[in-house]
Amino acid sequence: MNDPTAPIPEAVDHTDVLLVERTLAGDQHAFELLVIKYQRRIQRLISRMVRDSDLVEDIAQETFIRAYRALHQFRGDAQFYTWLYRIAVNTAKKFLLDLKRDRLVTQTALQPDGEEDETSRPGNEPTTDETPESVLAAREIAQAVNAAMEALPEDLRQAVTLREIEGLSYEDIAAAMDCPIGTVRSRIFRAREAISARVRPLLEHQSGKRW
């Protein structure tokens, strides 16, 4: 029911628009921030169409490269992710068509029934290269986030919930919580700090790499 990869109808994210503008002005780092922000959703979307996790990553890479090349076409009247979502779906479909033309490709890289629908593969079905370790690592991160969330003071939990899950703006959260916008900003930041403090050691341990 709740597809985490589907575009969410909400107000245009000004940070995304500004990052696009900076990229078009020649600042590649700005585009990298968009990549860091959306890479998980894009890879998850593609993994619903393609089983091979290496292929998923290749298609995700190609998606971002195509987006980068076509960035001047993004008009900013819709969410950046909505625009990116369509590029990802089209890129994945093109990859699948090319794979089908290639007689050497094994069917395991494709959908079991050959379908090309991003909604056709259940979300909890592992891709071909997912190992028990990677599944466990993902579970650890999810558990750490949820545990940290439960341990938050009520005002911080409420603020971050309204922001991250409900998608409210700072102004709306301030109205809902009857507090100044600055307080909202501070509460959301403190909530994130508390949660990411539990997550970041796991990430560094699992990946062995730093930004």
Place this chain on the structure above:
Amino acid sequence: MTQDMSNTRELVSALADGQLRGEEFARALALIEHSEEARAHWHAYHLVGDVLRSDELAAGSARDVAFAARLRQRLQQEASMERPENAMNSVAFGADISRSEGQNRAEHPGANDASMRWKLVAGLASLATVMVVGWHLTSNDGKADGAPQLAQVAVPVQPVAVEATPAMIRDPRLDQLLAAHQQFGGTSALQMPAGFVRNATFERPAR
């Protein structure tokens, strides 16, 4: 409000929520650009948001750094070749990537591009083919006599007429008639022999 934003990580958090404009936005961007720590927070904050929305999005998050690093290399190659606003005319919504031929060749060179010898061999082979065909045609004076040709079935069987009139002059009206009724000729449009052959001959006035 500005005092609240003095904290670097809070600035990154506000940037993640689309709350910064102008100078603050530029400052936050510069921070992330130059600080590995700030970039790690940018990643962690978005990861936390993703996982809060769905546990599924925690999958593969340990590979996020490697993914971004790989893409960074590709983007640097892209940037060295072309700026994004000039790179493409149409791409996103299902259309093929319309990239310049030169760019495609630069990114995906042919397997034999590194060796000029193959290009030379291909050129010589083309030249040799043209020479062989030309020699073949000129040596036979433009007449192919080797392979059987379906179109030759009808015409050569006229020895009598040739014997009677050594200098045969074709009547132009006959040509017109044959041209107008080509479908009744000895071959069909598919160059297959018909079941019968129609011949046109000159006859002596005495007969």
